Amino acid sequence: MTDTTIFGVCAAAAVGLGLYGLITNPQPLRKIVAFNLLGSGVFLLLGVVGRRGAAAGFGNDPVPQALVITGIVVAFSATALAVALLLRLFQTAGSATLRSDAPTSAGINPSGD
Amino acid sequence: MSFALDILTIVAVSAGAFFFLAGTVGLLRFPDTLTRLHALTKADNLGLGLVVLGLLPQAGSLRHGLKLVGIWLLALLAGATVSQLIARAARQSGSAR
Amino acid sequence: MTVATILEMVLAAVVLALGVWTIAARETFAATVGYVAYGLLVPLIWVRLDAVDVALTEAAIGGGLGGVLLLGAAARLRPSEPATAAETPGKIVRLSAAGASVMIAAALAAAVLLLPDPAPTLAPAAVANASATGLANPVTNVLMAFRAMDTMLEKVVLLLAIVGVWSLASDRAWGGRPGPRHQAGPHGVLVFLARLLPPVGIVVGIYILWTGANHPGGAFQGGSILAAMWLLVIMAGLTDTPAVGGRWLRLVLIAGPGVFLIVGLGGLCFGPAFLAYPLPPHAKPLILIIEVAMVSTIAVTLGLLLAGAPERSDQG
Numbered sequence: 001m002t003d004t005t006i007f008g009v010c011a012a013a014a015v016g017l018g019l020y021g022l023i024t025n026p027q028p029l030r031k032i033v034a035f036n037l038l039g040s041g042v043f044l045l046l047g048v049v050g051r052r053g054a055a056a057g058f059g060n061d062p063v064p065q066a067l068v069i070t071g072i073v074v075a076f077s078a079t080a081l082a083v084a085l086l087l088r089l090f091q092t093a094g095s096a097t098l099r100s101d102a103p104t105s106a107g108i109n110p111s112g113d
Numbered sequence: 114m115s116f117a118l119d120i121l122t123i124v125a126v127s128a129g130a131f132f133f134l135a136g137t138v139g140l141l142r143f144p145d146t147l148t149r150l151h152a153l154t155k156a157d158n159l160g161l162g163l164v165v166l167g168l169l170p171q172a173g174s175l176r177h178g179l180k181l182v183g184i185w186l187l188a189l190l191a192g193a194t195v196s197q198l199i200a201r202a203a204r205q206s207g208s209a210r
Numbered sequence: 211m212t213v214a215t216i217l218e219m220v221l222a223a224v225v226l227a228l229g230v231w232t233i234a235a236r237e238t239f240a241a242t243v244g245y246v247a248y249g250l251l252v253p254l255i256w257v258r259l260d261a262v263d264v265a266l267t268e269a270a271i272g273g274g275l276g277g278v279l280l281l282g283a284a285a286r287l288r289p290s291e292p293a294t295a296a297e298t299p300g301k302i303v304r305l306s307a308a309g310a311s312v313m314i315a316a317a318l319a320a321a322v323l324l325l326p327d328p329a330p331t332l333a334p335a336a337v338a339n340a341s342a343t344g345l346a347n348p349v350t351n352v353l354m355a356f357r358a359m360d361t362m363l364e365k366v367v368l369l370l371a372i373v374g375v376w377s378l379a380s381d382r383a384w385g386g387r388p389g390p391r392h393q394a395g396p397h398g399v400l401v402f403l404a405r406l407l408p409p410v411g412i413v414v415g416i417y418i419l420w421t422g423a424n425h426p427g428g429a430f431q432g433g434s435i436l437a438a439m440w441l442l443v444i445m446a447g448l449t450d451t452p453a454v455g456g457r458w459l460r461l462v463l464i465a466g467p468g469v470f471l472i473v474g475l476g477g478l479c480f481g482p483a484f485l486a487y488p489l490p491p492h493a494k495p496l497i498l499i500i501e502v503a504m505v506s507t508i509a510v511t512l513g514l515l516l517a518g519a520p521e522r523s524d525q526g
Contacts, residue, residue: 037245051259
């Protein structure tokens with residue numbers, strides 16, 4: 001039972017958990033948290049693939065590592081944009097629901113104050 | 114000589130782990146925020162300090178040893194500040210008596 | 211069954227338990243705290259996988275800055291909790307979602323267990339071409355030389371995220387300052403920390419940038435530490451968030467991708483291809499210049515992404 005097996009199964013489970021949370025949690029912020037969990041699981045999978053490619057004196061293949069570093073930064077910026085959208089939605093509509101028939105403005109002026 | 118250092122490492126890290134365990138038990142068993150913070154600071158200061166003390170003989174050079182001590186000092190600083198802030202917030206929100 | 215294997219199994223179990231807590235916790239704030247703890251334990255998995263650069267990045271950006279972002283949002287969204295909690299989907303949706311998740315997780319686990327042996331790897335190619343830059347850290351080589359295009363375009367993605375966040379400002383606050391004006395007691399603990407820690411943090415951040423050439427580290431990790439120090443000073447009220455319409459701020463933001471693009475075009479004009487570096491003695495200073503521009507852009511961009519959309523007009 002090598003470390004790639006243990007962490008590979010852990011990463012697959014994290015992906016499954018994140019997907020379940022993304023679908024079933026009604027609160028949008030928890031969907032974002034579940035999405036981050038899903039992303040972290042995918043990065044761990046890439047890390048496991050890199051670990052299996054250990055060669056030439058390195059413990060981990062450097063190319064998947066670079067891809068994951070790029071991915072972590074991009075995932076963070078996507079999360080920041082999603083959170084900003086959510087906060088703005090809460091500010092203008094008064095509620096953070098994603099239902100399509102919810103009122104879109106809490107009776108405020110159209111310049112979006 | 115290195116055998117004595119290894120014994121020191123094992124004893125110190127085990128003692129540090131014991132303090133971490135005590136801090137966690139306190140976190141779970143104590144009734145309110147202030148007492149839980151009290152338990153957590155034991156884990157932070159004593160537990161981490163003993164673990165760092167135990168790892169110092171295993172550090173390769175003086176630089177690595179200084180880095181370990183620096184980590185402990187930074188964790189102390191952060192833990193002390195955050196405990197104060199949480200305690201003040203708990204007192205203001207009335208959850209502590 | 212060695213000690214290392216037992217340690218890894220315990221670590222994987224704790225991480226999965228935290229993941230379950232994050233999904234299943236009743237309150238959003240508790241779930242977010244669970245995610246922050248998860249984000250601080252996953253770097254240990256990365257260290258066990260021998261990917262220290264990724265562990266540093268995950269701890270700084272995934273656990274640290276991501277945790278701040280989500281905790282702040284959870285605190286602000288607390289009034290909306292009861293309304294959205296009532297919209298929990300019915301049993302059928304939850305069962306089918308659980309079924310789909312289990313199938314996907316099982317498929318991924320099977321794929322991991324059935325990966326080809328011997329595993330394909332690009333590590334020998336990275337080593338063989340390391341003489342092209344003169345840097346010893348292979349991940350920095352890949353990021354800054356072999357796949358420099360990815361890194362440059364990633365800077366542009368960060369810029370796009372900033373543009374997206376800034377465009378959410380209301381008309382009144384357009385070009386203004388993000389977030390509320392923080393106040394803290396001038397003799398309080400937070401101000402003390404914000405005066406004591408940033409000098410240390412700035413040194414650590416610049417050191418991590420510098421040492422990324424030959425040891426684990428780099429521009430992303432150093433930049434996120436610098437961003438965290440800036441945010442600490444803002445949260446203690448010692449400085450205000452910058453007005454997003456400011457010219458110097460925007461210059462710093464485009465410095466990173468801009469310098470990268472200029473070096474790339476230089477490679478096109480004076481060399482064989484876009485983003486081609488000159489031979490080894492001259493490659494390292496060029497990469498260093500790019501990294502210095504990158505770290506300032508990354509620090510400012512991450513800090514601004516965390517500050518959010520402008521909410522106060524510049525005069526307010």
